[in-house]
Amino acid sequence: MSLSEGEFAKLMKTLGPRLVALSQGICRDRDTAEDIVQEAFVKLWRTPPDGPEAVIPSWMRRVVTNLSINDLRRRKRASSLPEFSTDRALRDDRRPEEKIDLADNLRRVDEALAKLPDEKRAIIVMRVYEQMSYQEIAEVLGIPVGTVMSRLNRAREALKDLVAAGLDRAEDEPMVFRLDRGMGSS
Amino acid sequence: MNTMEQFTCDDISAVLSGLLDGELDERRQHVADVHLAKCERCRTMVNEAEELDAEVRASVSAREEACWSDELERRILLSINDPVTEWRSQRRLRISAWSGWATAIAALIMVAFLLVFENGGSNSGGSAEDINRLASSNTNTNANSGAHRDVQAKGVNEGASSEAVAANRSVVEDEGDDSVVSSDEKLIDENRFALNDDANANDNSEEGSVKGDADAGASDAVTVNDSGFTAIDLLGDYSSISSRLAVFVPDERSASAPLFEGNEESASETDREAESAIDSSRVASGGMVGDDEGGGGGEGVEVAGNAELNDGNVEGASDVALRLASVDGPADEGDDEVVSSEDDWRYGTDDVLFNAAVALHALADANVDSFSDVREINQALEYDDLLDKLAESREEMRSEDASIVDRAWAALEWVSGPVDQAQLVRVQEMIADENLVNRLETLSDEYGTY
Numbered sequence: 001m002s003l004s005e006g007e008f009a010k011l012m013k014t015l016g017p018r019l020v021a022l023s024q025g026i027c028r029d030r031d032t033a034e035d036i037v038q039e040a041f042v043k044l045w046r047t048p049p050d051g052p053e054a055v056i057p058s059w060m061r062r063v064v065t066n067l068s069i070n071d072l073r074r075r076k077r078a079s080s081l082p083e084f085s086t087d088r089a090l091r092d093d094r095r096p097e098e099k100i101d102l103a104d105n106l107r108r109v110d111e112a113l114a115k116l117p118d119e120k121r122a123i124i125v126m127r128v129y130e131q132m133s134y135q136e137i138a139e140v141l142g143i144p145v146g147t148v149m150s151r152l153n154r155a156r157e158a159l160k161d162l163v164a165a166g167l168d169r170a171e172d173e174p175m176v177f178r179l180d181r182g183m184g185s186s
Numbered sequence: 187m188n189t190m191e192q193f194t195c196d197d198i199s200a201v202l203s204g205l206l207d208g209e210l211d212e213r214r215q216h217v218a219d220v221h222l223a224k225c226e227r228c229r230t231m232v233n234e235a236e237e238l239d240a241e242v243r244a245s246v247s248a249r250e251e252a253c254w255s256d257e258l259e260r261r262i263l264l265s266i267n268d269p270v271t272e273w274r275s276q277r278r279l280r281i282s283a284w285s286g287w288a289t290a291i292a293a294l295i296m297v298a299f300l301l302v303f304e305n306g307g308s309n310s311g312g313s314a315e316d317i318n319r320l321a322s323s324n325t326n327t328n329a330n331s332g333a334h335r336d337v338q339a340k341g342v343n344e345g346a347s348s349e350a351v352a353a354n355r356s357v358v359e360d361e362g363d364d365s366v367v368s369s370d371e372k373l374i375d376e377n378r379f380a381l382n383d384d385a386n387a388n389d390n391s392e393e394g395s396v397k398g399d400a401d402a403g404a405s406d407a408v409t410v411n412d413s414g415f416t417a418i419d420l421l422g423d424y425s426s427i428s429s430r431l432a433v434f435v436p437d438e439r440s441a442s443a444p445l446f447e448g449n450e451e452s453a454s455e456t457d458r459e460a461e462s463a464i465d466s467s468r469v470a471s472g473g474m475v476g477d478d479e480g481g482g483g484g485e486g487v488e489v490a491g492n493a494e495l496n497d498g499n500v501e502g503a504s505d506v507a508l509r510l511a512s513v514d515g516p517a518d519e520g521d522d523e524v525v526s527s528e529d530d531w532r533y534g535t536d537d538v539l540f541n542a543a544v545a546l547h548a549l550a551d552a553n554v555d556s557f558s559d560v561r562e563i564n565q566a567l568e569y570d571d572l573l574d575k576l577a578e579s580r581e582e583m584r585s586e587d588a589s590i591v592d593r594a595w596a597a598l599e600w601v602s603g604p605v606d607q608a609q610l611v612r613v614q615e616m617i618a619d620e621n622l623v624n625r626l627e628t629l630s631d632e633y634g635t636y
Binding site: 149 | 203241246259261262
């Protein structure tokens with residue numbers, strides 16, 4: 001399969017944002033995610049996959065996931081907290097208090113994701129966000145298919161605990177903090 | 187865990203991810219649904235897990251818009267047009283092929299000029315008949331040459347320029363029409379036309395040939411990949427897989443000691459070992475599925491336990507597959523630097539402990555009136571090499587943790603030999619009294635590099 005520049009540009013626009021989000025979800029680092037997606041698109045241009053154009057999205061997803069996992073394996077570094085924007089979460093018609101609740105929830109989940117060990121976070125992002133099949137995940141991680149379910153179980157359990165711990169902390173926070181924050185931002 | 191007909195709440199927890207992700211087989215999905223219909227606690231647990239999944243999706247999706255920028259798009263476009271890229275070098279290849287033909291054409295045209303002028307010089311008052319004869323002979327030569335090249339081009343590439351064929355045909359037609367040729371200049375123009383088209387045809391064929399080679403290479407790569415996926419999906423064609431292994435990953439053989447234990451240098455030995463491993467896993471998974479489908483209440487190993495044991499059972503065959511995947515599949519998909527030696531993402535101590543916990547769980551609930559459950563567990567232990575792996579794992583543990591592993595090992599080892607009903611009951615009591623399953627699961631989490 002060969003791509004024209006027009007087709008390539010179109011693919012970049014349609015697939016790019018999601019791929020960067022996927023990679024950043026795994027790596028927790030925006031610059032790295034951008035580099036990885038750039039590398040994946042260069043690979044697509046030079047050596048596109050065989051078959052019809054319809055295979056490109058899943059092929060790109062696998063390339064980006066592989067590169068992200070490899071990056072994690074190489075770096076083995078502590079993940080930094082995410083640069084999280086609630087803009088999108090707040091851009092809807094919910095009532096203000098609902099928006100705040102939603103944003104708080106997302107922030108807590110995001111913080112919990114950031115605190116998860118790399119491998120647990122990666123497998124959750126692959127499955128929950130990217131909806132990769134157990135077979136695909138097994139191939140990417142190099143583990144038996146059956147082990148995917150037990151690992152996902154443990155990863156979800158750990159995430160739930162971290163979110164719950166975050167909730168506990170939030171409930172322990174004195175109300176004055178919330179008020180101060182609200183006043184400060186106004 | 188319970189038998190196939192009924193799930194407990196613990197079973198639901200064990201298969202929660204499979205439930206959420208729709209990855210349970212039909213039978214287990216049905217049994218889980220039956221339990222969920224009557225258990226509010228489990229329904230709540232599943233609902234909460236689904237909500238958490240939705241929040242994870244929302245959290246990651248929130249980055250989609252924020253992450254993409256014109257700057258990144260520009261960087262990508264710049265990088266694909268980098269002059270150092272392979273793409274450019276391919277283009278250069280095409281240009282150089284074309285320039286070769288252009289040189290040849292120029293040389294032929296010069297020869298044609300020389301011939302014409304030589305004739306004209308030797309017989310300045312030459313008749314029109316002479317000129318026509320000369321034109322005829324030149325045209326003939328070039329037309330033949332063009333036709334020959336065209337056939338070659340077509341031989342290499344069916345898609346070679348049809349215009350070239352038409353051009354050559356027109357030259358041949360001109361050949362018989364003496365009256366058309368009125369001057370040397372026209373003759374030379376015609377020759378140039380024919381030769382240019384030849385060059386186009388050959389240039390195209392050159393591209394076709396290069397492309398064809400590239401395609402052939404690509405199809406080779408696909409063959410390798412197909413083998414890899416065949417191994418994963420169907421566990422078939424293992425002899426070719428193992429010979430590929432012997433070719434591609436000689437070092438991996440020494441790393442995969444349990445699978446290729448006793449293996450010397452010969453590839454055929456590797457074949458036999460791989461065949462044996464894959465056969466084993468086939469027996470393991472096929473046997474258990476068969477038992478389940480037989481529907482004998484006492485015959486089936488418990489559902490969730492069965493699944494987990496199967497996970498372990500296919501380890502041997504998966505080992506083959508994942509080695510292939512690490513060499514072939516991922517390499518084709520951007521995984522140029524496969525990090526495997528210190529790879530703690532793979533089957534590690536935590537996985538061994540977790541699988542041992544699952545085996546103990548199954549043993550604790552094994553039917554004491556029929557030993558079919560114990561036989562299944564034994565098969566799983568054997569295929570997974572679990573006892574040896576447990577023994578290896580304990581070496582790297584703290585002594586207080588190692589004692590738990592020792593107890594688990596003892597329980598599993600006990601039933602690996604002949605065991606009577608009373609002994610089986612005692613083993614089950616020991617597992618329960620010492621809370622071995624939970625302690626192993628906890629250890630699995632503690633030692634998890636994952």
